[in-house]
Amino acid sequence: MFKIKVLFVAAELTPLAKVGGLADVIGALPKALAQLNIDVRIAIPKYGIVDEKKYKLKKITADLKIPFHHKIEKAALWKTTLPSSAVSVYLIDHPKFLGENGVYYENDASSGGTSKECRRFTFFVRAAMEIFGPLKWQPDIIHCHDWHVGILPALIKILNKQDPGNYPDFTTLLTIHNLAFQGKYVPKDVFSMLEIKESDWPTLKERFGKKKDLNYLQQAILNSDLINTVSPTYAHEILTSQYGENLESTLKKKSKILTGILNGIDTDRFNPATDPEIKANYSPKNFAPKQENKSDLQQSVNLPINSDVPVIGLVSRLTDQKGIDLICQIIEELATLEIQLVFLGLGSKFLEKELKKATKKHPKKIAAQLKFDAHLAQQIYAGSDIFLMPSRFEPCGLGQMIAMRYGTVPIVRATGGLKDTVQNYNFKTQTGTGFVFQNYKSLELLATIKKALAVFSDQNSWNKLIQNSMSQDFSWLHSAQKYFTLYQKALLKSSKS
Numbered sequence: 001m002f003k004i005k006v007l008f009v010a011a012e013l014t015p016l017a018k019v020g021g022l023a024d025v026i027g028a029l030p031k032a033l034a035q036l037n038i039d040v041r042i043a044i045p046k047y048g049i050v051d052e053k054k055y056k057l058k059k060i061t062a063d064l065k066i067p068f069h070h071k072i073e074k075a076a077l078w079k080t081t082l083p084s085s086a087v088s089v090y091l092i093d094h095p096k097f098l099g100e101n102g103v104y105y106e107n108d109a110s111s112g113g114t115s116k117e118c119r120r121f122t123f124f125v126r127a128a129m130e131i132f133g134p135l136k137w138q139p140d141i142i143h144c145h146d147w148h149v150g151i152l153p154a155l156i157k158i159l160n161k162q163d164p165g166n167y168p169d170f171t172t173l174l175t176i177h178n179l180a181f182q183g184k185y186v187p188k189d190v191f192s193m194l195e196i197k198e199s200d201w202p203t204l205k206e207r208f209g210k211k212k213d214l215n216y217l218q219q220a221i222l223n224s225d226l227i228n229t230v231s232p233t234y235a236h237e238i239l240t241s242q243y244g245e246n247l248e249s250t251l252k253k254k255s256k257i258l259t260g261i262l263n264g265i266d267t268d269r270f271n272p273a274t275d276p277e278i279k280a281n282y283s284p285k286n287f288a289p290k291q292e293n294k295s296d297l298q299q300s301v302n303l304p305i306n307s308d309v310p311v312i313g314l315v316s317r318l319t320d321q322k323g324i325d326l327i328c329q330i331i332e333e334l335a336t337l338e339i340q341l342v343f344l345g346l347g348s349k350f351l352e353k354e355l356k357k358a359t360k361k362h363p364k365k366i367a368a369q370l371k372f373d374a375h376l377a378q379q380i381y382a383g384s385d386i387f388l389m390p391s392r393f394e395p396c397g398l399g400q401m402i403a404m405r406y407g408t409v410p411i412v413r414a415t416g417g418l419k420d421t422v423q424n425y426n427f428k429t430q431t432g433t434g435f436v437f438q439n440y441k442s443l444e445l446l447a448t449i450k451k452a453l454a455v456f457s458d459q460n461s462w463n464k465l466i467q468n469s470m471s472q473d474f475s476w477l478h479s480a481q482k483y484f485t486l487y488q489k490a491l492l493k494s495s496k497s
C-alpha cells in the first residue's frame with residue numbers, strides 16, 4: 001500500500017523544546033498520524049536546551065554542508081524518536097545559529113523580531129533542505145508550522161527551479177497556529193542569507209507596511225499548496241479585519257485552500273484516572289475524589305481549605321490575547337463574591353503586577369502564581385471547579401479541553417477553538433459543557449461568571465455539567481483523520497506524487 005511520507009518542520013516540540021501550544025501539537029499529532037499508517041517524521045533545531053542524554057540523541061552525520069550567507073556552514077544532524085512512539089525526530093545542529101539561548105532569543109519571541117531570530121529560522125529551513133541525502137529518505141509532503149518556517153514553501157520553489165535534480169518540488173501544507181505571530185524581516189538580509197536574488201523570489205508583490213518587510217507568515221500563505229488553521233471558527237475569523245492581523249486580504253485570495261481542523265489533546269497524558277501529578281485520581285463515573293484535589297490545590301496556593309466555595313482557575317500566558325485584561329477590570333467585583341481565584345502563568349509585566357496587587361489585597365480569595373509550573377497546572381486543572389478562558393482570540397486553545405477532561409467547567413468567550421469546543425449550558429435541557437459569552441466586554445464576563453456560580457449552587461445540575469464535560473472526546477484521532485484527508489488532497493492538487 002502507498003504510504004504517505006510527511007515531514008513536520010517546526011520550531012517547538014513537546015517534550016524536547018516546549019514553549020507553548022505549538023509544541024504540544026507537534027509532540028502529539030504525529031503519533032496519531034503514525035497510527036493511520038502515515039510515515040511521519042519531525043525536524044526541529046537542536047537548541048542548547050535540548051537534553052541530549054535524556055532523549056537519547058544519536059548523531060547521524062557531522063558533515064551537513066549548508067550554503068548560507070556566502071559561506072559553507074557545517075552542521076550536524078541528530079536523531080531520536082518521540083518518547084513513547086516510533087516517530088523519528090531529526091535535530092539540526094549548528095551551535096552558533098541554533099544552539100544559543102532557548103527556543104527563542106527573546107522571552108516573547110514567538111512573534112519574531114530581532115535579526116538573530118531571523119538568522120536562526122532562516123538557517124534552519126535552509127539546512128532542512130540538505131538533510132534528505134544523508135537520511136536517504138524524502139517526504140512527499142512538507143508540513144510547515146507557523147511563521148518560523150514560513151519561507152520554506154517559497155524556498156522549495158526557488159531551489160527546485162535552480163537545481164531540480166537535487167531539490168524536489170515538495171508538496172507543502174501550512175498550519176497556522178497563531179496569526180498574530182508573523183516574523184517580519186528586511187528582505188535584502190534574507191536574500192543574502194539564502195544567496196538568492198530578489199528576482200528569484202516568487203511572491204514579493206503583496207508586501208505591506210511602510211518598510212515592505214518580508215513577512216514570513218504571509219510568504220507561507222502565498223506559497224503553500226494547502227493551508228489550515230487549528231479550528232474551523234478561526235479559519236473563518238481570520239478572513240475578517242477584526243482577526244486577520246493585516247493578512248486578511250492575502251488570506252481571502254487563498255480562501256479556497258484554507259480549512260480549519262481542531263486540535264486534540266494527549267488523552268493519555270491528560271487523564272484524571274491515571275495522572276500521577278494529582279492527589280486523587282478520578283473518572284467520569286466516580287468524580288467524588290475531585291474534592292480531594294480541590295483541598296490539595298487550596299493548600300498548595302495558600303487559600304483557605306473549604307469545599308463549598310467555588311474555585312475558579314486559570315492557566316495561561318498572561319497577555320491581552322488571553323483576556324487577562326478583562327479579568328483585571330473586574331477583579332475588585334470578583335473579590336466581593338464567595339469564590340476563590342487561582343492564576344498561574346507569566347506574561348506582560350503590567351498584567352502580572354495587577355494580579356499580584358489583587359493577591360496582596362485579597363489573600364484569602366486570590367492566589368496569583370507568576371511562573372511556569374507543570375505540576376501546579378495539573379493541580380489547577382483537577383482541583384478547580386471552574387476554568388477561565390475569556391480570550392480576545394483563540395486559534396484553538398488547549399486549556400479548555402484539558403479542563404473539561406478533568407471535569408472543570410470552562411467559562412470561555414465565543415471565539416476560535418473555544419467556540420468550537422465548548423457548548424453553552426442550557427439549564428432547562430441540562431445540556432452543554434460550559435459557559436460561553438459573546439462580546440469582549442468585562443461586564444459580560446462578570447455576568448457569565450455569576451451565571452456559572454448560580455448553577456454551581458445547585459449540586460445536581462453541576463454534577464450533570466461535570467459529567468457532560470468529562471464525557472467529551474478530544475483525542476487526536478479525529479484530527480489525524482482530517483489531516484490524512486488534507487494530505488491526500490494536497491498530493492492530488494499538486495499532482496506531484
Ligand code: GLC
Nearest residue numbers: 021022177230394395396397
Ligand atoms: C497557539 C494558539 C492556540 C493553539 C496552539 C496550538 O498557541 O494560540 O490557540 O491551541 O497554538 O495550535
